[in-house]
Amino acid sequence: MSAQLSSEYGSGFSVSALQYMRGFYLAYPDLLANRHALRVDFDPQTIDALVIQHAARVESGAHTHTDADGAWRAGTLHPGLSWTHYRLLVKVARPEVRNFYEIEAIRNGWSARQLERQIASLLFERLLKSRDRQGVLTLANEGQLPAHPKDAIKDPYVLEFLDLPASHRLVESQVEEALLNQLQAFLLELGGGFAFVGRQRRLTLDGDHFYPDLVFYHVKLKCYVVIDLKVGKLTHGDLGQMLLYVNYYDREVASKDDNPTIGLILCSEKNDAVARYVLADKNEQVFASRYQFVLPSVDQLRAEMQRELEHLGQTVPDEELATKPTKRRKSTGKIKGRKQ
Structure with missing residues (x-):
């Protein structure tokens, strides 16, 4: 078919292009409202007319399928997505x-x-790990709409864009510097709603100075987010320090209109038992998540989720991890040094 179409109509009909066209048709059946009226022949004038008509409707937004209230719905055409987007989807x-x-x-x-x-x-x-069944349905139907602090937290965080080795020789300042040099990529990984406030913002208590690594403000949750970076295993001292930061921001920095501050410790190794006992009534405000410098595989993530949910007597059906990852692109970004 590729050879025949290319011979008759020129380029644009390679085998891979036809495979994408077929996949697009199967994945988005609602895009063609009048499928029964389509002609099966390949008359050039018919094809040109359909292409021109389709392009005009996309430009005007008329071909964008909507719900009864006029809102766009997933699974239908959106002019904000390119053909490259749809090839990935x-x-x-x-x-x-x-x-x-x-x-x-x-x-x-x-x-x-x-x-x-x-x-x-x-x-x-990764977002599934902090949600129940209803939360999974909401995630699939509405995307990520954080209503509670835990909705904005992932585990693990994937920082492959830093090009840093997973080495015990790393120190927190190296990870912090790398994140700031790649701030746009880090904001993408954090998720929507995060606004960068500053780094190493000094807190002074009776002459003692403390320096949280990174401070953000979440514009959707309307609260400060204090992030501390830890190389190595999470300790009770790390959690106690984060509790200090959160309490300070709640009492001294946040305004009356702000919601309680979120504290997030990014560590290379978690200790869930220590976190549960130290945080106690603060477990809805302070979180500890792992970070890693390589992309996880589906099998690795499934095993991790199963281990965590076994504590709750739950299981994760394999079909819930049916995403087929795209071919992973090796990062080529370099870390540029910056003066302190």
Whole structure:
């Protein structure tokens, strides 16, 4: 078919192009409202007329399918997504997961490369770990709409864009410097709503000075987010220090209109038992998540989720991890040094 179409109509009908066209048709059946009226022949004038008509409707927004209230819905055409976006989306097997990435790509204005990175880093699956069944449905139908602090937290955080080795010789300042040099990529990994406030912002208590690594403000949750970076295993001292930061921001920095401060410790190794006992009544405000410098595989993530949910007597069906990652692109970004 590729040879025949290329011979008759020229370029644009390679085998891979036809495979993408077929995948697009199967993944988005609602795009063609009048499928029964389509002609099966390849008359050039008919094809040109359909292409011109389709292009005009996309330009005017008339071909964008909407709900009864006029709002766009996932699974239908959106002029904010390019053909490159759709080529990535059709590789996601489950419609619910594909809808999530579609909604998030439009809401956050992701480029095709950013969408590819989010699919490859299994964003949907990482967000599942902090949600119940109803939360999973909400994620698939509405995207990531944080209503509570835990909704904005992932585990693990994937920082492959830093090009840092997973080495015990690393120190926190190296990770912090690398994150600031790649702040745009880090904001993408944190998720929508995070605004950078500053680094190493000094807190003074009776002459003693403390320096949280990074401070953000979450514009959707309307609260400060204090992040501390730890190389190595999480300790009770790390959690106690974060509790100090959170309490200070709640009492001294946040305004009356702000919600309680979120504290997030990014560590290379977690200790869940220590976190549960130290945090106690603060476990809805202070969180500890692992970070890693390589993209996780589906099998690794499934095993990690199963271990955590076994504590709750739950299991994770394999079909919930049916995202088919795109081919992972090796990062080539370099870390540039910066003077302190």
